[in-house]
Amino acid sequence: MYGLVRRGGSSMSLAEELLAHARFLANLDPRTTSQANIRRAISAAYYAVFHLLAAEVAAQVSPDIPAGLRERTQRALDHRQMLKVAKAFSQAGATRAKDLPDDIMLPDSVSQELASIANIFKELQEARHLADYDVLKQFNPIDADTMVQKAEKFFKDWKTEKGSSNTPVFLAAMIFGKDWNK
């Protein structure tokens, strides 16, 4: 479970709901689907992975009592900082994360799964920006399918990576990394 349980009738987390919504939109008949559906599928795919990470970051750095504190912590996340961290962890096998302070050591080299998570986040954030704002760009159904499947892979890889020794550094950098060089 990632994040708040919603009150709209579903027991899924917001991240899971967004992923399901992205899949629903991507599965619409490609012969009749619209630009709006494709763009919303890509956007929902990004926000699914964003909210998954946001919930995980908040769970790591904030207690859940009093009620709402952890959810409020998620609001402190900044998309660009998260993008920087994703870039820093995007190369599988790397023994240190680029742009992190020298004294922040990675316990292990970056795994295939963490590199995949980082790259997918980076790709989806850029695609989301295009989908939401670039009205000149023409999207096609395969764009939605590839991006939604990337988000699904992200969720799968996260399950594998979540307990790894690098994950605490990855998550902490997402929210605090910009201030580590003060």
Next chain:
Amino acid sequence: MADLNFDPIIGEEVCVLGRMEFFKIINVQPSCRIAPPNLQNIAAGALGLGTVDLQILGNNTILEGVPWALLQYNDETRPVRRTIEWLKTNPDGRRYPDYIVDYEVETGNDHAGNPSIFVRFLVDPDYFYENGRASQEKIAQLNEFTDEVQQTLLSLGLNRWTYVRAGEARRELDVAS
């Protein structure tokens, strides 16, 4: 990636350290050493290996025997294009998918302002659609391929961020026309 090299090739446009003109490579004396991409302007020439003959663009003046070390490549997409061309030879047991009909490589900034290189593989949509639906298995194969390309490009140590994705070839062309 042992056989991936970034040696100069005939037809490439280059600058030469200390010269103002633009040149075209008209002859290459091959190096016996494979330069890694981050040393492509240094290694071979620094060791005295490899020279090129150049023609100044716009006239017939020829410069002979210019060491590779002095060449400067203006096209920042060069290492990416060369890597993709290398991938097309199916090296190291990798497979360059048949359904990719073309690719585009562009420089620019991403939405956050980071200098980036955008790679877009244009795919034949007929390969992906079965009974009017995209095959999820084939989409997964496509994503695996673009992920592999992404990791290969990351290993080059480029200064720009790389974004690798795919798009439908035919529909793109329809839109363009």
